Amino acid sequence: MLNRRRVLQVATGLTLVGGVAAVVRAQEADKQVDKEVAALKPGEFTWHPERSPDGPVAVIVSLPDQRVHVYRNAVRIAVSTCSTGKPGHSTPTGVFTILEKDRDHHSSTYDNAPMPNMNRLTWSGVALHAGNLPGYPASHGCVRLPLEFSRRLFGLTHVGTPVIIAGAHGDPAPLVHPGLVLSDVAQAEMEKKVAELNAKSHPKDWPAEPGAARDNLASVVISRADRRATVIENGTVVAQGEAIIEAPDRPIGQHVYVLEGGREGVSGLVWHAIAHTSDPAAELADVGALHRVRTAPALDAAIHARMHPGMILVLTDQPSSPESRSAPNFVVMTQGEV
Incomplete structure (x- = not known):
């Protein structure tokens, strides 16, 4: 594992000597354009x-x-160039949530090195932030962004925003699930629960000030390898139970589902489904895999009580082990940190 001080130094892409000048140069290189993504x-x-x-x-x-x-x-509103980890110091792949935000972050352990518009993904030093973009992977694990883009992105994200780092991915697709989360319920109960859900605020609307009262961020991880469902609240495992998977010998793929909530005229809950894989050559699995999964009744109440708009549900074929899913990071890695 890299020394955290060294990670923060290299990942910023902004030199300590003349650090302000480096930020200015990065800002001058920023440019909003209307081009095809590949161009x-x-x-x-x-x-x-x-x-x-x-x-x-x-x-x-x-x-x-x-x-x-x-x-x-589920609509793409922005695309940016970036620079991720170079060979030997690769950026970990998998599902992350933003753990901490700091618009004017400076390293307390590396001579006040600037890390503008920092969205932290792991406590070990991986983050999204402004930095040097040479046109190829060059960091020690962080994801460097154009300074102006990082500033705008910072204004959109919140603690708990999902960040998927992948070798291949599909655009989010809307998916309606007939049950509350992973169980079937009577229509009357469904309507009541959807009304309760829609009355809750999204994490983006929660107070951002340190120490302010906030609701709890909830996530659910379903592992086909373990046949288990894990409920995570504010990075802590609060409940576990059996996951009932239709055709369990058939892969379900790697998916992230972000809960939108109820929608007028729709019977069920609306999710934004994202398929991803660490292998650029791998075929993406059908996002409808959610329909193959149920949880045991004993776990339903723990999930339903914690549902909120923006809640994340992760499906994976991998074991949900401490090495791949670690509290309080809430990281589901398909390729570990170097």
């Missing part, structure tokens, strides 16, 4: 939040393409 040059990005003014946000980092895709309400 973006280092430092360029697209930004069209008007395409989807509201809804849950998800961020996907594409390692092969060196691109960061931002989706809101």
